[in-house]
Amino acid sequence: MLWNRRAHANFFVMMCFLRRKIEQMRSSGDAAGQAKQLSVIVGLVAWFLIASATAWAGTIKGSVRYAGAPLERKKFPVTIDQYLCGKEKEAQDLVLASTNGISNAVVSLQNVPPGAKREWNFPPAKMDQKQCMFVPRVVLVPVGGNVEFLNSDRLLHNVRSGGKENPPFNRAQPHARTISITFKTPEFLRVDCDLHSWMRGWVIVAEHPFYAVTNGQGEFFLDNVPPGRYTLRIWQESLGTVTHPVTVDTGTTTVSVEMGKK
Numbered sequence: 076m077l078w079n080r081r082a083h084a085n086f087f088v089m090m091c092f093l094r095r096k097i098e099q100m101r102s103s104g105d106a107a108g109q110a111k112q113l114s115v116i117v118g119l120v121a122w123f124l125i126a127s128a129t130a131w132a133g134t135i136k137g138s139v140r141y142a143g144a145p146l147e148r149k150k151f152p153v154t155i156d157q158y159l160c161g162k163e164k165e166a167q168d169l170v171l172a173s174t175n176g177i178s179n180a181v182v183s184l185q186n187v188p189p190g191a192k193r194e195w196n197f198p199p200a201k202m203d204q205k206q207c208m209f210v211p212r213v214v215l216v217p218v219g220g221n222v223e224f225l226n227s228d229r230l231l232h233n234v235r236s237g238g239k240e241n242p243p244f245n246r247a248q249p250h251a252r253t254i255s256i257t258f259k260t261p262e263f264l265r266v267d268c269d270l271h272s273w274m275r276g277w278v279i280v281a282e283h284p285f286y287a288v289t290n291g292q293g294e295f296f297l298d299n300v301p302p303g304r305y306t307l308r309i310w311q312e313s314l315g316t317v318t319h320p321v322t323v324d325t326g327t328t329t330v331s332v333e334m335g336k337k
């Protein structure tokens with residue numbers, strides 16, 4: 076744990092206050108008053124611990140960019156349910172911003188200390204089927220948590236996954252039915268719809284909260300990271316995995332990662 080200036084100031088203020096309170100308690104013989112004082116002290120210690128935990132954590136702000144050969148975006152012809160799915164679909168397996176930021180890359184910290192504070196702040200684990208696409212394409216779920224699969228389309232889809240660590244499933248999904256699936260083991264699982272061959276999604280079952288999915292600009296944030304040295308792991312469905320060392324201190328650490336087709 077790092078002892079930074081803010082934590083030091085908090086500690087100093089608290090110690091001065093406690094000393095004064097304890098002196099007051101000693102000089103008064105009132106038992107009810109002493110109990111009240113004691114509760115103030117307990118409250119103060121709790122506040123200090125909370126404040127310190129925040130002060131001792133850092134944030135990683137990063138971006139993942141494409142640095143490979145120029146790409147041509149593939150298109151898939153739609154041969155079924157054109158009235159809803161359209162006539163063709165653009166491939167979503169590698170979507171780049173104008174700045175070459177890569178969407179839907181999964182960033183995670185490796186070698187997280189076992190005692191690290193675990194606050195899950197993932198967005199709700201929901202994957203919809205909208206206009207014959209899985210939306211979002213990549214969803215994070217804490218290990219042991221559920222993903223709710225939805226179908227906003229007025230036609231039949233199915234949700235199939237052949238995970239190795241989690242039990243495989245294959246469920247028909249008529250319009251408006253919600254299917255909730257629990258994922259008990261950390262794994263990256265592919266999700267398909269057999270009725271529409273281009274449909275694909277990914278469920279990322281995370282063993283700790285230090286996971287993020289890049290946004291449309293290829294950016295990500297990892298909060299509440301205990302200071303230390305880590306390896307960042309970046310996975311993208313069509314580019315594979317790269318790693319990147321990162322040293323986290325209190326405050327914000329900025330990283331920039333490049334990926335490219337080999």
Ligand SMILES: [Cu+2]
Pocket residue numbers: 207231232233268269270271274
């Ligand atoms: Cu479908």
